[in-house]
Structure formats: structure tokens, C-alpha cells
Amino acid sequence: MTSTTRSFSDRELDGINAVRRDVAALHAELVRYNLVVWTGGNVSGRVPGQDLFVIKPSGVDYDELTPENQILCDLDGNVLEGTPGSERSPSSDTAAHAYVYRNMPRVGGVVHTHSTYATAWAARGESIPCVITAMADEFGGEIPVGPFAIIGDDSIGRGIVETLTGHRSRAVLMQNHGPFTIGKDARDAVKAAVMLEDVARTIHISRQLGDPLPIEQRHIESLFDRYQNVYGQPTPVRTGAAQ
Secondary structure: OOEEOOOOOHHHHHHHHHHHHHHHHHHHHHHHOOOOOOOOOEEEEEOOOOOEEEEOEOOOOHHHOOHHHOEEEEOOOOEEOOOOOOOOOEOOOHHHHHHHHHHOOOOOEEEEOOOHHHHHHHHHOOOEOOOOHHHHHHHOOOEOEEOOOOEOEOHHHHHHHHHHOOOOOOEEEEOOOEEEEEEOOHHHHHHHHHHHHHHHHHHHHHHHHOOOOOOOHHHHHHHHHHHHHOOOOOOOOOOOOOO
16 A cells, blocks of 8 residues: 545545544444454445545554544555554555445445354355345345455455445355445445344354245345335435424
């Protein structure tokens, strides 16, 4: 990685700082849901309206992560010199995250963990079959396996993009490595990581009891559509000044 300089307007800084706060706080969710150990794993978030993203520093304890030590990068993975955190080295997965953001413009967040059950499936190089309704809801089908790739350059990012392009899943199991998830923003990508580990564990346990029963594709389609478009609270529609 290299460093580059750039000046920002107050409005741009507000957007950057909002993502810094979100990304720093979301790392605590990885710990909360037992998705990481020691300093492994990372969350990043795209800065809306700017060709930038924020990612954690490499090898820093989760308890020490703050908005100020999150690292601002451009979409080539270069650290923005002179910004808070720029004196530190970014996550070793920065090139992978950058490649995803460059090539999947609708992605606003990327997460990587070594969560136990999902990584166990990755070690087998086996996709997770869609055999429970929660998985149909969240992922719309199986969790696919991506190719083996060495950490450090954009090889992992290439594997993520190649595997998930045209696929409804927001998660990929990189072979012999572990899961990566994407989302509309960093929070959405963290949610996908949490849900991935949950279904990976449940389906693993199910297979110890016998062969899981498949769900018909038409039911998967129906479940995915309902969850993505109907589930939850409706977004309030603003019709003018408050009455």
C-alpha cells in the first residue's frame, strides 16, 4: 500500500467521520457474536458519495479500536496521508476490500472473519446448502465457495467478486481461509456475517443427525422475496410538515 494526500470539505469530513464511528463500533459486534479471536477479522465501510472507504488498522486489539484510529483509504487501497489513523498500517485485507468496492459499486460494507463453523465449511471447500428457512430469507440460496487465494494482494478480492457476481448470497466461503460478507453498508455486512455463522452451525449440527431435507426452489424464492421486501417495519413516508 502507498499513501496519498487529499483535502476535504466540511460536508465530506462529516460523511467520513460518520463512517469512522460506524466501523469502529461495528467491530464490537464481531466480538459480541464470537466471530473473531485476538486481532483477526475486519470491517470496512464505503464513504457515501466519495471514492473512499474506512477499515481497521492491522493487528490492533478490538478494545483499542476508536473512530480516530480507523484508516481512510481510496478505492485502490492507498491510505489517505494526514488523516486520523494514517500513521498506522491498514488491515492486511485492505487490497481485497478495495477490489470489491471498485468492482461492486452497490456494496457499501465488507466484513471478514474466521468464525468457527463458517471457516470449517471453507476448510472443506464445501458450499452450505439452503435447507432452513432462515437461510432462504437472508441469503436466497446456498452460500458459495470462492477459490483459494493468498492474502496480501487483491487475489482474495478477485475471488469474492467472481464468486458473488450474479449470485444472491451476501456471503462467500473463501476456500481454506474463511468467510467474507458484503452489504449495502457496514452494518448490513456485519449482519450477514452473524447470520452466516448461525446457519453454518445449525446446518453442521443437522448433518450430524442425518441428511437435511431440501427446500423446493419455489419456496426459497417466496421466502427470500417476503423477507427482503415485506419483513420488518415499513419506512415512514413523509407527506409534508408535521401536523
